[in-house]
Amino acid sequence: MNKDMSYKAVNDRKNEIMKKAVGIDYGTFESKGIAFDYEGMMKKVGYTIDEIKEIEGRTGIGNTPVYELRNLTALARKFAPEGKGARIFVKDEAANPSGSYKARRAAASVYHAKKMGYKGVIAATSGNYGAAVASQAAMLGLKCIIVQECYDSEHKGQPEIVEKARKCEAYGAEVVQLTVGPELFYTFLVLLEETGYFNASLYTPFGIAGVETLGYEIAEQFKEKEGKFPDVVVATNAGGGNLTGTARGLIKAGATDTQVIGASVDLSGLHMASDKQFNKKSFTTGHTGFGIPFATWPDRSDVPRSAARPLRYMDRYVTVTQGEVFYITEALAQVEGLERGPAGNTSLAAAFSLAQELDKDKIIVVQETEYTGAGKHIQPQLSFAKDNGIKVVVGDPKDQVPGENIVLPKDPSYIKVNEIKLDKLKRSFIKNAIANNSDVDITEKDIKFLAEETRKDEEFVKSILDELGVKY
Amino acid sequence: MDIAKKGDWVRIYNIVLTSEERAPQVPDDTKKVSLEMWDKGFLLNDEAKIGDEVEVETYIGRKIKGKMVEINPQYKHNYGEYVPELSYIGRQLRSILEGGESNE
Numbered sequence: 122m123n124k125d126m127s128y129k130a131v132n133d134r135k136n137e138i139m140k141k142a143v144g145i146d147y148g149t150f151e152s153k154g155i156a157f158d159y160e161g162m163m164k165k166v167g168y169t170i171d172e173i174k175e176i177e178g179r180t181g182i183g184n185t186p187v188y189e190l191r192n193l194t195a196l197a198r199k200f201a202p203e204g205k206g207a208r209i210f211v212k213d214e215a216a217n218p219s220g221s222y223k224a225r226r227a228a229a230s231v232y233h234a235k236k237m238g239y240k241g242v243i244a245a246t247s248g249n250y251g252a253a254v255a256s257q258a259a260m261l262g263l264k265c266i267i268v269q270e271c272y273d274s275e276h277k278g279q280p281e282i283v284e285k286a287r288k289c290e291a292y293g294a295e296v297v298q299l300t301v302g303p304e305l306f307y308t309f310l311v312l313l314e315e316t317g318y319f320n321a322s323l324y325t326p327f328g329i330a331g332v333e334t335l336g337y338e339i340a341e342q343f344k345e346k347e348g349k350f351p352d353v354v355v356a357t358n359a360g361g362g363n364l365t366g367t368a369r370g371l372i373k374a375g376a377t378d379t380q381v382i383g384a385s386v387d388l389s390g391l392h393m394a395s396d397k398q399f400n401k402k403s404f405t406t407g408h409t410g411f412g413i414p415f416a417t418w419p420d421r422s423d424v425p426r427s428a429a430r431p432l433r434y435m436d437r438y439v440t441v442t443q444g445e446v447f448y449i450t451e452a453l454a455q456v457e458g459l460e461r462g463p464a465g466n467t468s469l470a471a472a473f474s475l476a477q478e479l480d481k482d483k484i485i486v487v488q489e490t491e492y493t494g495a496g497k498h499i500q501p502q503l504s505f506a507k508d509n510g511i512k513v514v515v516g517d518p519k520d521q522v523p524g525e526n527i528v529l530p531k532d533p534s535y536i537k538v539n540e541i542k543l544d545k546l547k548r549s550f551i552k553n554a555i556a557n558n559s560d561v562d563i564t565e566k567d568i569k570f571l572a573e574e575t576r577k578d579e580e581f582v583k584s585i586l587d588e589l590g591v592k593y
Numbered sequence: 594m595d596i597a598k599k600g601d602w603v604r605i606y607n608i609v610l611t612s613e614e615r616a617p618q619v620p621d622d623t624k625k626v627s628l629e630m631w632d633k634g635f636l637l638n639d640e641a642k643i644g645d646e647v648e649v650e651t652y653i654g655r656k657i658k659g660k661m662v663e664i665n666p667q668y669k670h671n672y673g674e675y676v677p678e679l680s681y682i683g684r685q686l687r688s689i690l691e692g693g694e695s696n697e
């Protein structure tokens with residue numbers, strides 16, 4: 122068996138490799154044009170929410186505690202206008218077996234892989250998801266390989282990613298570490314082809330259906346404890362699966378009036394595939410470097426169609442700065458007695474600011490936390506930032522420049538979300554959809570699809586198409 | 594100790610793509626350097642020294658080749674140096690909560 126293993130040859134075999142590795146025929150849900158049957162895909166491929174609960178429950182995932190953050194609420198009220206300052210709660214997802222909500226996301230994939238007779242699972246991820254897949258694989262007796270983008274060309278690794286490698290190895294996984302670059306996908310394909318393992322992608326319907334239980338639990342827990350659904354749920358947003366799954370779960374539980382707000386760390390100006398800039402950032406997820414491109418074109422992942430489609434579910438999208446998230450992480454430990462990892466606290470920083478816009482009797486929920494430890498903690502992350510020439514100062518976060526400095530807010534009144542204009546992202550989405558389908562004629566079906574994808578009406582879609590000079 | 598024996602846990606290194614082989618869409622600074630890879634496994638050669646091309650069996654049982662770069666590879670990440678810039682936060686928050694003044 123002497124296959125051509127060159128970059129080009131392996132990429133040319135992509136579809137064939139992927140089909141074997143996820144066992145999903147995405148063609149079933151495609152139509153000729155831009156549209157595809159998203160809900161059909163979620164229904165046919167995934168599991169029902171009751172099945173997922175059962176699968177997750179078997180390995181101790183879910184039913185994580187909710188904490189009311191009374192001191193942070195009191196603090197927010199000090200800086201809020203009269204009568205404002207919603208009650209802030211957090212769902213402690215760090216309590217899941219692998220230390221984050223990603224356990225939910227991995228559960229059904231690994232379960233499905235086992236059921237279908239795969240001997241092992243592979244995932245391409247530098248973050249919590251690797252630990253989640255490795256942990257689930259250990260529980261179900263499957264082999265596991267995690268492929269990470271970890272180092273720059275000077276062989277310096279982000280402390281948070283190095284920690285994740287350790288955690289994956291602790292669960293018996295093999296960890297393949299790479300330097301910066303999108304060709305990680307090539308290594309990933311080579312491994313899938315060689316091993317015949319299952320592609321435990323973050324973006325299949327299995328993964329997203331797994332997160333639905335998170336939204337569902339939030340709805341149920343609040344109904345039971347507070348007698349109502351939360352008014353606002355804030356989700357840290359990168360590839361969009363966290364928000365999509367949570368929102369779908371809320372809707373399934375009947376919490377259709379709950380506002381879902383996405384929050385990302387502002388890393389504007391930094392290029393994610395740049396070797397030199399790789400270690401200039403202090404967040405490896407939950408940032409705009411993933412958040413914006415994945416929201417405006419979700420089908421850029423390791424499967425043909427992503428089940429994470431955040432623009433379908435977002436009511437608002439806000440950014441916070443690295444310094445604000447570090448500050449709130451320290452605050453969570455200091456006044457709430459909860460030491461948790463920074464990436465998960467992106468939505469907490471946002472919630473602290475958003476609570477000040479809402480009436481006191483409203484409920485705002487931060488839907489997750491993540492574990493913390495050596496490397497994955499504000500202290501080593503800031504220490505690493507300084508080693509890479511980043512200035513750490515105390516001041517007004519408005520003065521931050523990603524890649525140059527980190528500004529810790531002078532006091533809590535300086536924590537302020539920045540609004541991303543959703544209509545602009547929606548316009549980009551439509552533009553990308555057109556650019557990726559330049560050879561097709563736009564039909565009524567496509568327009569309806571674009572309206573669903575952007576959560577707008579058909580008039581909005583048509584106005585953008587007109588503006589772009591696209592015939593339909 | 595720079596010599597590893599059969600069965601020792603070691604770290605190996607490979608170049609996956611040279612600078613010339615890199616994908617067209619990567620930024621210029623990334624294109625200038627190779628795509629490099631590290632993995633770990635049990636040494637299959639009878640003996641090897643740092644820098645030798647070796648074969649290992651990874652923890653899940655794959656056999657792969659590469660240059661041996663570390664024996665009994667260590668995790669070196671830690672809690673970093675103390676970051677004095679963070680030290681005001683807890684006291685500031687407590688003083689605000691206790692009714693003290695905020696910074697201004």
Ligand SMILES: Cc1ncc(COP(=O)(O)O)c(C=O)c1O
Pocket residue numbers: 221222223248249250357358359360361362363364406407429464465489490491
């Ligand atoms: C703790 C934590 N929160 C949020 C996210 C963001 O999730 P998503 O990429 O689905 O938007 C991640 C994933 O990287 C994560 O690990």
